[in-house]
Amino acid sequence: MNIAIIRFIDSDEQLRIGVRDDNGATYALATNSISELLAKSLAEIRKVIEDSLDKKEPVSPSRILAPIDNLTEVWAAGVTYKRSRIAREEESDHADVYSRVYNSERPELFFKSIAWRVSGPTDPIGVRLDSAINTPEPEIALVCNSFQEIVGVSICNDVSSRSIEGENPLYLPQAKIYAGSCALGPGIIPIWMISDIYSLSISVEVERGGTTCWQGTTSTSQMHRSFEDLVRFLFMNMQFPHGVFLSTGTGVVPEMSFNLTADDVVTISIEQIGHLSNVVVPSTTENFPALFVQ
């Protein structure tokens, strides 16, 4: 049996944390938040989940939210796959920056989002109005607790502006952080449920006007670095008392002529983890009102 930790609104409009099984049944989890769970050790988290599966207190989600809350952060790694290195070299006048980081011991790690800005599986994702080339980035996200342990995995869409980053690598925060640029979900799969984290297929499909306009596939076997090493660098000289999501980089990048646009639907599928689908809208305040309330 596979299970996912989910954050949701129930039929009484209450925000809850639960565990959903393969059959779609959801049971209440004895925690008030994802951040409270991620403050615990892996052994404690496993016990909370197993106790809830023993008790089987059924709950009825009416809306699934992004599986992140409170002070838990999202960070991301870049240029961890050869395809990403080649794509950055194509889009940038500073190609050597990317080949140097690809071959260095120290990885590229960047801040991606605070929890309240993250889109969940029923929210839209955004494209910047001042960006000529936008792209989805399908990535496996490691979910780490406060003890630097990888306790689970999820799906992250590291939506990005290729043209803004390509213009100047110092524009990276603007290319990566804006309303609707980070989607996570649908849930967190506990790490002990994953059989081999280094051989999971990752695919992405963009649907436009009812037909597929771009798709791509890779596998975590193509990663140029180890997940443990990315986590080690992230926690070096920094604590995450409420846990952290670390998105591990994309191995699928479209050709330069592709531009993600409003009304496209992006679906990312990762083996053993699930599917994350989001509709694309312009990245305006009006389009992301829900993200301003936790």
Ligand code: DO4
């Ligand atoms: O170097 C810029 C970011 C690259 C990135 O986000 C990725 O490789 O996934």
Ligand code: MG
């Ligand atoms: Mg990325």
